[in-house]
Amino acid sequence: MPEERILIAEDERIIAEDIKGVLENFGYIVSSIVSSGTDAIRSAQEDSPDLVIMDIMLSGTMDGIEAAKSIHERFNIPIVFLTAYVDENLLKRAKAIKPFGYLLKPFQERELYSTIEIALSKNKKEMALVESEEFSKSLLDNTPNPILVINPDTSIRFVNPSFERLTGFSCQEIIGQKHPYSWWTKEQRERSQRDFMHSFCAEVKDFEQYYQNKNGECFRVLTNFTPVFRNGELKFCLSNWMDITEKMEAEKEKQALQAQLLQMQKMEAIGNLAGGIAHDFNNILSLIIGYTELARDEVSEGSQAWKDLKEVYQAGKRARDLVKHILAFSRQNEQEQKPTHIQPIVKQALKLLRPLLPANIEIRRHITATGMVLADSTQIEQVIINLCTNASQAMRERGGVLELRLEEMVLEGGLSRRLDLPPGTYLALTVHDTGHGIHGAIIDRIFEPYFTTKETGEGTGIGLAVVHGIVKKHGGAITVDSKPDKGATFQVLLPKCEDAEVREEPKEVAPPSGGMERILFVDDEPAIVNMGKRMLEGMNYEVVAITSSIKALEVFRKQQENFDMVITDMTMPKMTGDRLATELLSIRPGIPIILCTGFNERITQEKAKEMGIRKFVMKPLVMAELAEAVREVLDAKC
Secondary structure, three states: OOOOOOEEEEHHHHHHHHHHHHHHOOOOOOEEOOHHHHHHHHHHHHHHOOOOEEEEEOOOOOOOOHHHHHHHHHHOEEEEEOOOOOOOHHHHHHOOOOOEEEEEOOOOHHHHHHHHHHHHHHHHHHHHHHHOOOOHHHHHHHOOOOOOOOOOOOOOEEOOOHHHHHHOOOOOHHOOOOOOOOOOOHHHHOOOOHHHHHHHOOOOOEEEEEEOOOOEEEEEEEEEEEEEOOOOEEEEEEEEEEEEEEHHHHHHHHHHHHHHHHHHHHHHHHHHHHHHHHHHHHHHHHHHHHHHHHHHHHHHHHHOOHHHHHHHHHHHHHHHHHHHHHHHHHOOOOOOOEEEOHHHHHHHHHHHHHOOOOOOEEEEEEOOOEEEEEHHHHHHHHHHHHHHHHHHHHOOOOOOOEEEEEEEEEEHHHHHHHHOOOOOEEEEEEEEEEOOOOOOOOOOOOOOOOOOOOOOOOOOOOOHHHHHHHHHHHOOOEEEEOOOOEEEEEEEEEEOOOOOOOOOOOOOOOHHHHHHEEEEEEOOHHHHHHHHHHHHHHHEEEEEEEHHHHHHHHHHHHHHHHHOOEEEOOOOOOEEEEEEHHHHHHHHOOOOEEEEOOOOOOHHHHHHHHHHHOEEEEEOHHHHHHHHHHHHHHHOOO
């Protein structure tokens, strides 16, 4: 343990006491603490310390540089300067004193210890250090940090065992090497001799730099360069490293987790926003579709007005499907996988993408497969959109061809083993572009979360990771083939689903007529209440329409036996539809209830059935669907 006596000259008492504690922990003896240059000179004379840690900016008439000059000239005690800021004039004055080291506030304990040890060693053995390296070797061999000594001609003079362990190069391989060094990266090797010598001759603190070990693996260090002069002549440069690779990897992982959390929060916000928009928009679509149907019944079939209204009706249904798509895309919960035709999904995805792609990108589509896969259609669409979006971004500057193919492929033998997929028949979805391609050095990393070569703000780096996760979840595989300037080809393989039942799209039929049942219709939107009443009355039902759930409850209490069914909206002020349903069922158990909603995450179809609600339907309903739902529930009670 060191027992050298050290004088601290620092006018900030808290900092001085902190330095004292650190020094004593390392085994040094603090002879005294002073706050002015005059007191520093007096203490140096009285206590004869082995070293003085001197703050450059001291209180009083004499700053630290003047005090250090007097102490150095009169008592030949080594000085280590301590400062939070140094301009050129101060630095020039400080260097004239020939200090044995500098410490920049704030500093680390290891840095303080290393600086003191080097300063004390330089003071005690300076001449021996120039003439013989035995002392420096015995000192530096026991230092945990990698250290190397570089001669003025840039040749390596000495490295310690820690340096050998970090780089993988032996002492025999390193000593005698000259700039550029074997552990430098390609970027460093391209630096000029002049630039290197400039940094070599200047004192550099805490400079972060990438190097590579003997195996070519990169690591990151915090470097300190300390040039050693004697009589104004550069004798050697001491380079002290601190390996911060693990620290940087931990920080990178932390940043990735923070980015992931932020992305999750953004997705949650998007989902909430989509839900809010969907609720209001579905109410609007209910009015558009519903009143269009009512108006169409008032005009002659085949007339121009009837045809125009039919177009409005079809547009409303497309808008309804689009809202469903947005909601499904924004949801974070697991979606059901079921036998699904891929061809319509490809066509729909391209229809959504075409307006978003630059005009200089040509889309070519080749669909020959006709089978189905067990899949969630929304997630498959997400895969297609992500791959096509990436392809378009690779061609946005020069344009090109975006080709999408869907074909059947039989996997067996070596290819099956290489893709880690069981032998069998697969549907192969291929997305090819003629863009700038992917460099071989990074192609193995493109499916890593948050790995991206795009500029900040152009992408999150999670798109391909999401694609990879979806494909794996569907029991498939994804491959990529690319070369720089030759474009890229992504291929997704999904196991074909054999002998699946195909659900035909419902055809538009006339709504079934009702009997003379009496229905209580509840919605807080007057226009929807009016529309629903007219629709149901047109089906021969007797309807009581109310815009308040509280008032509806009061009416039902008084006339509970007069109603055959209740149709209620979910989202209403003061009392929501599910609460109203609970109250109605407590008054008259078994009353048939249909719960309608534009969007709601608080209640599901399964939960609604558990509550006793007969049917849970999504807005907007077309007249035929409403009639079918009402008839289904009423007939089921019999």
